[in-house]
Amino acid sequence: MVNAVYLHIPFCDYICHYCDFNKVFMQGQPVIEYLEHMDSEMERTLERFPTSSINTIFVGGGTPTALNEQQLEQFLHSVSTKFFPYTEEGLEFTMEANPGSVTPRKLEIMKKYGVNRLSIGAQAFQNSLLKRLGRGHNVDEISDIVTMAKHAGFENLSLDLMFGLPEQTLEQLSDSIERAVDLGITHISSYSLQVEKKTVFYNQWRKGELPLPTEEAEAEMYSELIRRLEAHGLKQYEISNFALPGYESQHNITYWKNNEYYGIGAGAHSYVDGVRRANAGPLKQYMSRIDEHGFPYVDENELTKGEKMEEEMFMGLRMRQGVSKQTFEEKYGTPVESVFGEQIEKLVYKELLKDTGSHIALTEQGFFLGNEVFQEFLAV
Template sequence: MIQRQETPEALYIHIPFCTNKCHYCDFNSYILKGQPVMDYLDALEREMEQTVRLLPPGQIQTIFVGGGTPTVLLPDQMESFLKRVHTYFPDKSAQLEFTMEANPGTTDLEKLQAMKEGGVNRISFGVQSFDNALLEGIGRIHNTDDVYRSIENARQVGFSNMSIDLMFGLPNQTMAAMKDSIDKALELELPHYSIYGLKVEENTLFHNLYQKNLLPLPDEDDELDMFLLIMKRLQAAGYGQYEISNFAKPGAESRHNSMYWLNRSYYGLGAGAHGYMHGKRHVNIKGVQAYIDATYKGRPLLEENEISEQEAIEDFMMVGLRLLQGVKRTDFKRQFGLELDTIFSGQLTKLLGQKLLEATDEGYRLTEQGILLGNDVFGEFISITAE
């Protein structure tokens, strides 16, 4: 199993601070006010040092800084943070993709300049909607003016590789509002768009409202129509749907997220971060102060589990089929030394018969219907014993 031998070429770093907590968010994030930000960055450095001592990096291909909202860091904090990243994970690849998540309204010119000078070359903006009433209703603190200002600032500093997130299935969202958001998003002529349906997660304000029947969600048919509209509009505008939720101009696909979808190893650093190194998946301690304290004693692990070959095989199918190119026999053989068609003969025959999968020259991929019923497809590959 290749994951037990390969050195990760991808790095994820978690900055858990936010200006506020959105109503739908169950990510490991905390309101910025009063937080020990510099102590956290010092703790991150200790985890970096411990991690590279355990598993020295080779040639890192992708870095992704997520949150939380990494761009709540002040310019001097941003500069300090990025210097530390390059100290322990030096930029050896001329093709390094270095992405940072950002919220509109948290990226002034000075901060963007610090990001640019610190090696960030891709920004993913959490826009979610171009309807100010919807933004307020989901707990976002930015408005559409902030979106335009942030993207203009980024372009002024020299960023061209940018993406925005849009959401559908929001409370009180209509087809007309969805169409308007797509229109305005496409007018920006960005190279990449990510589209996510709202999921009502536990331990969120929306979950509490949903339990009380106070969350006015669109019905399932309207939500499906929104997704179909998004796919149609983006494809017509020249964006390839390379993953269920992601669309890009040729060459602008997210290389970092593709590492996950290809079931590759990656470093995961920061409070609550997940990582996958030498065949073991780990989750870090989540609380900010608890994480800081733990780094004085060693790696700040909440739990670490060795992934069996069976689990890795299932993961390969479930994440790999999210890619519209599908899964490849050669990739499966390279990772596991096994034949894809032999291991999953019954499941593949069933899904082909249901027209949820189709065969390609190299393997298998979702059909148009399969894209809409992805979870049903992925579920077929759980708890299959490798032969």
């Protein structure tokens, strides 16, 4: 049964130098037409794949808060009309929000339609690094959005921070962490920079114009991140995520537990009835596919039992608690050791995994070498 919804707003006021998500410049785009097609996809998805309960909704992008107030209200009205009949008390409803693109009125609209969690794209607290990233905001606007959000009644606030940036120092990362914590944030997501194709940074890297930290320096940054956030009470519950108790992202936990979810919008992905589906990314193609076929799918892949078990491991191991042996056996009808015993034994010997009795989980060393661990569970 599907209990989670992801909705994609691809519009941006500017394009960050590292971003490879599905996005387009806002200016001149058919925003209203796109939102109408999203509304249609929501309705048809619920008709084809019914659910009885929605626990989490996440609006990502792009920049959802690039929508103007009228567009934002139209979009959130669609979401509430389609999905709220299935929601229960305790719904986690998250919207990504960028500093500089949020107004008190937009926050008021979000509250009106049930949004209760904001994921704020700060990335760094140094204007020089923000400029290098191609971000459209400055440091002051980060504190401004947090102040506005709290004034509007938002208590569940997550902040994105990046490390391993061009010419970033350990001292700058430490400063960013402390300044984020000082704002009274309840959750922090922090990822190292990944240089992806079709980005400004990729072109700079190919030309030798992207001075990145060494692997040792990046590992030191990650260690500093964990140490400082844990000292402030933000517990690491996943490789890249930290939260005060009770503020863990329930939507992202859906992904890490390999549970099913709807994906609505251009370029969105979904996982329903054991099938992973990918939507068309270009706006015109997305909308024309809905008009012509009812759904915007460009790829549908029904997973084998083996593929599902692999995903259960390399997704679940991202969480500090790891993979539940009981849940694995209930889902797949066989003990995890009977499928991955050799891999688990090897990684336990290398002190990258541990068997707690109820779970298979990463060790402290394993958190730094996660990719090496996950690779062991692919194509077994």
